[in-house]
Structure formats: structure tokens, C-alpha cells
Amino acid sequence: MWTIAEQLSSDDRTRDCCITVVFSHAISCEKAAPPSSPVRFTVATRSQSSSGSFHHRPVRAWRHEAARDAAAASATTPHTPAKCTASGANDGCPLPHGSSCWNSHRKAIYISEEEEEEVFITVINSSSSEVISRRRGRGAASTTAAMASTAGSIIPCKAAVAWEAGKPLVIEQVEVAPPKAMEVRVKIKYTSLCHTDVYFWEAKACLLPLPRYLIILCTDSAGQTPLFPRIFGHEAAGIVESVGEGVKDLEVGDHVLPVFTGECKECAQCKSQESNICDLLRINTDRGVMIGDGNARFSKNGNPIYHFLGTSTFSEYTVIHVGCLAKIDKSAPLDKVCVLSCGISTGLGATLNVAKPKRGSTVAIFGLGAVGLAAAEGARIAGASRIIGVDLNPSRFEGAKKFGVTEFVNPKDHDRPVQEVIAEMTNGGVDRSVECTGNVKAMMSAFECVHDGWGVAVLVGVPNKDDMFMTKPVNLLNERTLRGTFFGNYKPRTDLPSVVDMYMKKQLEVEKFITHRVPFSDINKAFDYMLKGESLRCLVSMDE
Numbered sequence: 001m002w003t004i005a006e007q008l009s010s011d012d013r014t015r016d017c018c019i020t021v022v023f024s025h026a027i028s029c030e031k032a033a034p035p036s037s038p039v040r041f042t043v044a045t046r047s048q049s050s051s052g053s054f055h056h057r058p059v060r061a062w063r064h065e066a067a068r069d070a071a072a073a074s075a076t077t078p079h080t081p082a083k084c085t086a087s088g089a090n091d092g093c094p095l096p097h098g099s100s101c102w103n104s105h106r107k108a109i110y111i112s113e114e115e116e117e118e119v120f121i122t123v124i125n126s127s128s129s130e131v132i133s134r135r136r137g138r139g140a141a142s143t144t145a146a147m148a149s150t151a152g153s154i155i156p157c158k159a160a161v162a163w164e165a166g167k168p169l170v171i172e173q174v175e176v177a178p179p180k181a182m183e184v185r186v187k188i189k190y191t192s193l194c195h196t197d198v199y200f201w202e203a204k205a206c207l208l209p210l211p212r213y214l215i216i217l218c219t220d221s222a223g224q225t226p227l228f229p230r231i232f233g234h235e236a237a238g239i240v241e242s243v244g245e246g247v248k249d250l251e252v253g254d255h256v257l258p259v260f261t262g263e264c265k266e267c268a269q270c271k272s273q274e275s276n277i278c279d280l281l282r283i284n285t286d287r288g289v290m291i292g293d294g295n296a297r298f299s300k301n302g303n304p305i306y307h308f309l310g311t312s313t314f315s316e317y318t319v320i321h322v323g324c325l326a327k328i329d330k331s332a333p334l335d336k337v338c339v340l341s342c343g344i345s346t347g348l349g350a351t352l353n354v355a356k357p358k359r360g361s362t363v364a365i366f367g368l369g370a371v372g373l374a375a376a377e378g379a380r381i382a383g384a385s386r387i388i389g390v391d392l393n394p395s396r397f398e399g400a401k402k403f404g405v406t407e408f409v410n411p412k413d414h415d416r417p418v419q420e421v422i423a424e425m426t427n428g429g430v431d432r433s434v435e436c437t438g439n440v441k442a443m444m445s446a447f448e449c450v451h452d453g454w455g456v457a458v459l460v461g462v463p464n465k466d467d468m469f470m471t472k473p474v475n476l477l478n479e480r481t482l483r484g485t486f487f488g489n490y491k492p493r494t495d496l497p498s499v500v501d502m503y504m505k506k507q508l509e510v511e512k513f514i515t516h517r518v519p520f521s522d523i524n525k526a527f528d529y530m531l532k533g534e535s536l537r538c539l540v541s542m543d544e
């Protein structure tokens with residue numbers, strides 16, 4: 001459901017003029033005479049038949065009295081259409097010109113989803129009959145390509161801004177500039193919180209006392225370069241609002257999942273079958289601007305607000321490089337597949353694409369957050385016979401059973417290294433291990449708990465920048481393999497649609513990862529849930 005009012009520019013809303021709305025038969029209607037009645041509004045639609053030719057659907061008219069407007073503005077159910085007014089013909093079009101006059105700033109005209117087709121909006125001066133502007137608009141879920149009425153303009157919208165490290169985000173009115181070359185502006189419908197957001201939001205600054213007189217304000221305890229104000233968020237689902245110059249693969253209305261690591265499709269990495277680390281668009285946590293011109297697209301009172309991971313999805317609108325957007329099946333529910341845009345695909349791919357356990361094998365998963373549980377799901381899908389979950393938080397264990405985890409180890413319960421405990425449980429070590437904690441000690445344990453001769457350990461967690469991984473070289477000589485992965489080795493544009501398909505075919509369940517839901521205004525609660533270890537994924541609904 002959407003309103004014509006949403007499609008109009010602020011200029012249109014304040015003008016005292018007629019708004020003509022025409023569905024899908026612009027050519028004949030363009031020549032139509034301006035409407036005469038000031039309040040009647042008629043919508044003509046036509047849809048494409050299976051043979052490819054157009055046929056007209058009945059014309060419907062909605063009439064909204066001014067008194068109903070206030071209610072209409074917040075209404076969630078379509079208004080009952082008034083009786084059909086189809087009749088007459090002009091310029092070869094069998095329908096009436098499908099337009100009427102509407103004082104836009106006083107009326108809200110609702111178009112229900114089944115009526116969503118290409119819509120043409122013509123603004124006509126009611127006294128002179130002169131056409132002031134004419135452009136294509138469209139509904140949010142429309143399937144037909146058209147340029148949004150907001151294309152090319154700055155969009156004021158709400159965003160959750162992190163002004164300082166570790167301080168609650170503040171919902172602010174920000175301005176989002178139009179997309180430049182190879183960029184896309186996306187209306188975010190849902191976003192969720194991944195630990196990587198929390199980690200860079202925390203960005204605790206620290207004072208390093210050095211010998212004698214020297215005190216250095218270091219970047220931070222994690223070796224980050226804190227960048228604020230910043231809009232975080234990288235796990236999301238949205239709809240393309242407008243595209244910049246040179247964008248060919250996406251058009252307005254496409255459903256997309258933003259991804260923190262991109263795929264330019266042209267560099268050596270993108271051309272390699274073995275890599276998903278694009279030379280141009282690989283993850284860069286320090287960059288807070290667009291790659292094209294080095295500027296931010298977000299601002300408040302003329303001051304820039306920095307981007308995060310090229311995605312910044314904690315905003316109603318965001319601008320993203322086309323290479324960081326995977327186009328997905330429009331029938332996929334965005335409030336579910338949202339979580340496939342980072343954590344779940346990462347964990348799943350880490351197991352299926354990198355660790356590649358054989359049927360009947362034993363797999364250890366370190367960290368039973370959403371990423372780790374998705375890795376466990378991958379092990380279950382691959383037919384592992386034992387899946388050993390390792391976590392410091394025992395409250396994770398019960399829920400992890402739903403993800404196929406068969407045994408649990410809490411390192412705190414043992415007075416020797418957890419790798420020794422696991423080696424004992426598995427007669428020398430697991431066949432595969434996947435680390436999803438971000439803790440470097442857990443990374444070392446994950447490597448050292450794999451069986452010699454064939455064991456493969458995969459690191460997924462994002463460590464502190466200054467962390468050092470240490471192990472005895474003999475552990476490698478004994479034919480263990482250590483690997484790491486971003487985004488589960490999926491190439492985002494090429495492969496993510498197939499992960500969405502897995503969900504659509506019910507081969508992958510994503511619902512069980514979504515443990516909490518909050519409206520956008522309560523986004524800070526999502527941080528609390530994650531920090532307390534209560535949530536797997538908290539879905540943030542941007543429209544609430």
C-alpha cells in the first residue's frame with residue numbers, strides 16, 4: 001500500500017494545482033485534456049497479458065473527502081474503491097484518460113498492492129491547464145521499472161546516528177544525497193544487528209601509558225580508527241529507490257540485500273572461481289565515505305555523517321555501491337531474508353564452502369551466536385554426525401539444539417585448554433572446526449582441536465586488529481589446515497540469490513535465527529539484547 005502523496009515532491013504538495021495520475025498508458029493519456037472536476041480522482045490501469053500484449057483492466061475511482069484525510073494518512077487498510085467509472089475513449093485508448101483533478105495537499109489517495117503498476121504523475125496548473133511536470137512514479141513493491149519521483153533529489157529521512165563510541169544511537173533527521181555513478185539509493189525495509197556493528201560502535205578509546213613521560217592516545221583497544229558520527233548497519237533488506245549513472249544491473253523497485261563485501265565482477269579476484277574478496281569493494285572498516293568520490297552521502301545541517309562498511313543500513317534510505325547489492329527474488333519476504341545479508345550466509349558458507357565437512361564427520365563450532373549457529377546448520381545440512389558447540393555462555397546451549405548441535409563444551413568448566421577436552425572427546429580431534437567468536441584464544445583453540453592428517457579449521461570471527469594468532473608450526477606440519485573467510489566465500493551478487501532460493505525451497509530455515517523484533521525507534525534495544533547475549537538476531541523494522 002502506498003499513496004500518491006508519497007510520490008509527489010514537496011513542491012507538488014504545496015502547489016494549488018491538479019495532479020493527474022495515469023497508470024501504464026501514458027501515450028494516449030498524455031494528450032488528454034486536463035480534468036475538469038476538482039475533487040474526483042480516477043485511476044486507470046492495465047496489465048500485461050501472458051501473450052505479452054497489453055490489455056486494460058477496469059478503471060477504478062477512489063474518492064476521498066477532506067474529512068477522511070487525517071484518518072487516511074495513518075490508515076493501513078485500503079479504502080473501499082468507489083464504483084467503476086470506466087467509459088469513453090480518447091486518442092485510440094479505450095479507457096477514459098484515466099485522470100482527474102486532485103488538490104494534492106488535501107488528499108491522500110491509496111493504491112492497494114494489486115493495483116501497483118507503472119504510474120505516471122502529471123502536475124497540471126488548474127487555471128492555465130499548463131503541464132508543470134510529468135514523470136514516472138511507482139509504488140514500493142511495484143514490479144515495473146520506472147524512475148522514482150524522488151530520484152535526483154536529496155531525501156530527508158530518519159537515521160540512527162552514532163555520535164560517540166559506545167553511546168546509544170540517536171534517531172535523527174538526516175539528508176541522503178542522490179546516488180552518483182555506479183551507486184544505488186536503497187529504501188531500507190528491515191535491518192538487523194550483527195556483532196561486527198557492535199564491535200565498531202564500541203570502539204573504546206584507550207590511553208596507553210608508555211615508559212617515562214610518553215602517553216599516547218591510541219586508536220583504540222581494538223586497533224580501530226574510531227570514526228564518528230557514523231551510521232552503522234550492514235545486515236538488511238531493501239528496495240531500490242533510484243540508481244546513479246552507469247548502473248545497469250539494478251532498477252527502481254528491485255529487491256536487494258546489501259553486503260559488506262562487494263563484487264565488482266571485473267577484478268582478478270572477482271574473475272577467480274576461488275575468491276570472493278573483490279579488489280575494489282572488499283571489506284574496509286576504516287572507510288566512512290563513498291569509494292567513487294571520497295564523500296559521504298549522509299549529512300545533517302550540511303555536516304557529513306560517515307558510512308560504515310559501505311552499507312549504513314540504520315537509515316530509512318542509504319546509498320550503496322552497486323557492487324555491494326545482491327538482487328533477489330521479489331517474492332522472498334524481506335523481513336526474513338534480511339538476515340541472509342550477512343551473518344547467516346557467512347556461517348553457512350564457512351561450513352559448506354570452506355570447511356566442507358564430509359557426511360558422517362565431526363564438526364566443532366566455536367561461538368553459538370547467529371553466525372556460529374548458521375555454521376552448525378551448514379554442518380547439519382552436510383550430514384555431520386556430531387556437532388560440538390563451544391561457548392562461554394551456557395544459556396546458548398539449549399537453543400543451539402534446534403540448529404543440530406549435539407554436544408556442548410563450556411571452556412570455563414575445564415581447567416585445561418578446550419582443545420584438549422575436544423581431542424579427548426573425539427579420539428584425537430574433530431574433522432572440521434569453525435570459529436565464530438572474534439576471540440583470538442578461541443581461534444587458536446579452534447585450530448588446535450582439529451585432527452592431524454586431515455583436520456581443517458576455519459576462522460570467521462572478526463578479531464581485534466592487533467591480535468596475533470600463535471601456534472606451534474608443528475601443528476601445521478602435522479597436516480592440519482587453517483583457513484579464514486569473509487562472507488562464507490559467497491560472491492555476494494552471484495551467489496546470494498541462490499542462498500535466498502535455499503530459504504524459499506525450505507532447505508534453510510531462517511525464522512529460528514530471528515529471536516527479537518523492534519521498531520526502528522527502539523534500535524538501541526537490539527544493542528542491549530546482543531550485549532547481554534540474549535538475542536541471535538533482532539530484526540529492526542524501519543516502517544514502524
Ligand code: NAD
Binds near residue numbers: 462535
Ligand atoms: P554473537 O555475539 O551473537 O555470538 C558470539 C558468541 O561467541 C557468543 O555466544 C559468545 O558467548 C561466544 N564467545 C565469545 N568468546 C568466546 C570464547 N573465547 N570461547 C567460546 N565462545 C565465545 O556474534 P555473531 O553476530 O554471531 O558474530 C560472531 C563473530 O563473527 C563476530 O566476531 C563477528 O564480528 C563475526 N562475523 C564475521 C563475518 C565474516 O565475514 N568473517 C561476518 C559476520 C560476522
Ligand code: ZN
Binds near residue numbers: 264268279281
Ligand atoms: Zn572485484
